[in-house]
Every structure is written in structure tokens, then in C-alpha cells.
Amino acid sequence: MPFRVGVNVGQFFRGVPPRWDERVREIEDLGFDGIWFAEAYGSDVFTPLAWCAARTTRVRLGTAVAQIPARSPAATAMAAATLDQLSGGRVVLGLGASGPQVSEGWHGVAFPRPLARTREYVEVVRQVLAREAPLTHDGQFHRLPLPSGTGLGKPLRSTLHHLRPDLPIQLGAEGPRNVALAAEIADGWHAMFFSPEADAFHRAALDAGFSRRPGGRPARFEVIATVPVVVHEDVERAADRVRPELALYIGGMGAREANFHHDVFTRLGYADVAARVQDLYLRGEKRAAAAAIPTALVEAVALVGPVGKIREELSRWESTVVDSLAVQGLPDDLALVARAVLG
Structure with a gap:
């Protein structure tokens, strides 16, 4: 296969999935x-990865993504570096700004200027990971040591000697x-x-960023795409298993005024469909919202x-910017999915 393929379990809903140990x-x-985890406002992203680290020896362990408003940057660096030590250097730290509903409603962190906040x-x-000097930072969002308060804060250096000071950091975007x-x-x-279909759009966005980076694109830069994969002889029945998740993200994940997932499908040329799905979902008509999503979308x-069919369609991805895939969720027929995407 031209891609590395992992599994993005996502987050736990209600509880730990059945046969969890066996499935990992x-x-x-x-x-x-690799095994990737996400977080929203339920299960966290680092605890299940630590659990997986103890029961695996080879797979990468990635956050997809750890929410920026959920932790101070030092706390995130501590968690990632500790897990990297425990797993023998298998961690990929994915970070994301989340959205205003979760950032402000769950974590109490103001959302404006998410790009500037992410950069800082x-x-x-x-x-913290480089550990080259005691930590200091004089930014808009983080000032270390804190100039207010007791005045007793001092620059500190991590007591943990990090296994990989250049531990890879990715952004969910x-x-x-x-x-x-x-x-x-x-x-x-x-x-x-x-x-x-949107490869040219994303390629242009990446190139714009690389043009601002000293030296251009680094050799180890990786684009990972989390992709729903459903194996079934009936395409419509397979699509039916994806529609509710798409309806949730297009229609209900975020406010009407700020839903970045909704915007993705508008850019793909499905503005009318996305508007219809959002209207239905926000009225509480979730089944109708899912049914309104065409198979082509x-x-x-x-x-x-x-x-x-799946193996044939994978060829569409070969010429895109994508380097790796992550199967979305934890399918019951994981062995069959592996046959489709791994060969």
C-alpha cells in the first residue's frame, strides 16, 4: 500500500467499548x-493512549487531537513526554484549537484569535520538550513566569530528560x-x-505555509487523513453507517455561526445540502438530517x-498530499477493514 494506515478510535461514548483489551x-x-484518540467533553486523550502503550509494542500512539484550551502548554508537553518515555518513543502529539462552544463552554477559555493562540x-x-533552558515566554496568551500573582514564580526546566526533544507535533486543521x-x-x-476532490485547495494552503517556513517543507512533515471506512456489499447500506456521523458534524458540532466542519462541505460544493442538514439537525430532526446526505457526499x-471498490478508490488518494490514513472509529469488522485498506 502507498500509505501507512492506522485506526483513529476517536473518543469513548458512554463507556469503554466492549472487548477493549482484545480490540487494541x-x-x-x-x-x-498507529492508534489515535480524540477528545471533546468526555473522555480525555492521553489516558487511553497510556493504556494502549502498556498493551502494544509497535504501533504509534497519537492524539487526534489534544485540545489546546484543555491544558496549559507545559501540562501538554509533560503528558506527551511522559507517555513517550513509557512507550519507547511512539508518541505523535496532535494539537487543535477546538471550537468556541467547547473552549468557552467547557474549559472557560476565550476562543478569539485561535491561530495566534495555537502558534504561541x-x-x-x-x-519544554527541547529542555535547552529554563522556560520563559513573554506572549499575549502565555507569560512565563507569570508577572502577576505572588511574584515568586521562576523559570523552570523539566526534571524529565525527554526521550525525544523533537517529538513530532501535528495540528488538526x-x-x-x-x-x-x-x-x-x-x-x-x-x-x-x-x-x-479538494486536493488542490489543500495543497495550495500547505504550500502557503511552507513558503513562510525557513528551509521550506521539512522532510518528516506528514499529512494524515482520518477517513470513515465501511465494508459492505451494498454501497447504500455502507453509506447509511456514515451518514449519522456526518450529520452530527455538519449540523450539530458547533454553533450555526461557527461550525468549521460545516464549512468543509460548503467548500466541497455541497452548500445547499449542508444548510439543509444543519437546519434539520438543529431542529432536533437527526434522522432526517442524516437521510438528507447524498451518497455522493x-x-x-x-x-x-x-x-x-474500496481498494480501487484508494488509488484516488495516491496522488494527493496525504501520506497516511487513519480509519475512523473502531469497526466491529476490523479484520475485513484491514483486508480492504492494508491488502
Whole structure:
């Protein structure tokens, strides 16, 4: 296969999935490249990765993504570096700004200027990981040591000698300016709802970021796309398993005035569909919202249908900016999915 392929489990809903221990081992045994976790306002992103680190030996362990408003940059660097030590250097730190509903409603952190906040956050995380000097930062969002308060704060250096001071940092991004920021300051971009049809758009955003980066694109920069994969002989039934998730993100993940996922599908040429789905979802008509999503839209961002069809459609991705794939969720038929995407 031209890609490395992992599994993006996402987050836990209600509780830990059935047969969890067995399924984690299966991901590694089947030959998948990595295990990725997400967080919103339920399960966190680092605890399950630590659990997986204890039960695997090879797969990469990635956050897709750790929310920037959830932790101070030093706390995020501590968690990533500790997990990297425990796992023998298998961590990929994905970071994301989240959205105003979660940032302000759940974490109590103001959302405005997310790109500037992300840039500064990454700068502090890199300083902590590099461990070249005691930590100081005089920014708009982070001032270290804190100039107010007791006045007793002092620059500190991590007591942990980091296994990889250059631990890879990726940004989760959807909009063009955020994708460009990933190319400018990070080691990779983790894409959600990537479509080969929009490759030129994303390639231009990445190139804009690389043009601002000293030396241009670094050799180890990686683009990972999380992709829904459903194997079924009936394409429509396979698409039906993806529609509710798309309806949630297009219609209900974020406010009407600020839903970055909705914007992705508008840019793909589905503005009318996205508006209809959002209207239905926000009225509480979730089933109707899912039913309003055409199969063509599902196939634009997902791999659905028989094994042969999926393997054929993977060729669409070969000439795109994508380097690696992550199967979205934890399919019950993981072995069948592996046959489709791994060969």
C-alpha cells in the first residue's frame, strides 16, 4: 500500500467499548500503523493512549487531537513526554484549537484569535520538550513566569530528560489558514473530512505555509487523513453507517455561526445540502438530517462498499498530499477493514 494506515478510535461514548483489551491488541496484530484518540467533553486523550502503550509494542500512539484550551502548554508537553518515555518513543502529539462552544463552554477559555493562540502554544510546548533552558515566554496568551500573582514564580526546566526533544507535533486543521499554519510551524497536519476532490485547495494552503517556513517543507512533515471506512456489499447500506456521523458534524458540532466542519462541505460544493442538514439537525430532526446526505457526499470523504471498490478508490488518494490514513472509529469488522485498506 502507498500509505501507512492506522485506526483513529476517536473518543469513548458512554463507556469503554466492549472487548477493549482484545480490540487494541487486534489493531497491532492486523498490521495497522498507529492508534489515535480524540477528545471533546468526555473522555480525555492521553489516558487511553497510556493504556494502549502498556498493551502494544509497535504501533504509534497519537492524539487526534489534544485540545489546546484543555491544558496549559507545559501540562501538554509533560503528558506527551511522559507517555513517550513509557512507550519507547511512539508518541505523535496532535494539537487543535477546538471550537468556541467547547473552549468557552467547557474549559472557560476565550476562543478569539485561535491561530495566534495555537502558534504561541506550540512555541511553549517546543521549549519544554527541547529542555535547552529554563522556560520563559513573554506572549499575549502565555507569560512565563507569570508577572502577576505572588511574584515568586521562576523559570523552570523539566526534571524529565525527554526521550525525544523533537517529538513530532501535528495540528488538526480544516480551514486554509489553519492548514497553512500547520505547514509553517508543525511537523504534520491531521485532516478530518479530507476529500481527494479538494486536493488542490489543500495543497495550495500547505504550500502557503511552507513558503513562510525557513528551509521550506521539512522532510518528516506528514499529512494524515482520518477517513470513515465501511465494508459492505451494498454501497447504500455502507453509506447509511456514515451518514449519522456526518450529520452530527455538519449540523450539530458547533454553533450555526461557527461550525468549521460545516464549512468543509460548503467548500466541497455541497452548500445547499449542508444548510439543509444543519437546519434539520438543529431542529432536533437527526434522522432526517442524516437521510438528507447524498451518497455522493459520503463517497467524497469516506471509503464505503465492497472490498474491491474500496481498494480501487484508494488509488484516488495516491496522488494527493496525504501520506497516511487513519480509519475512523473502531469497526466491529476490523479484520475485513484491514483486508480492504492494508491488502
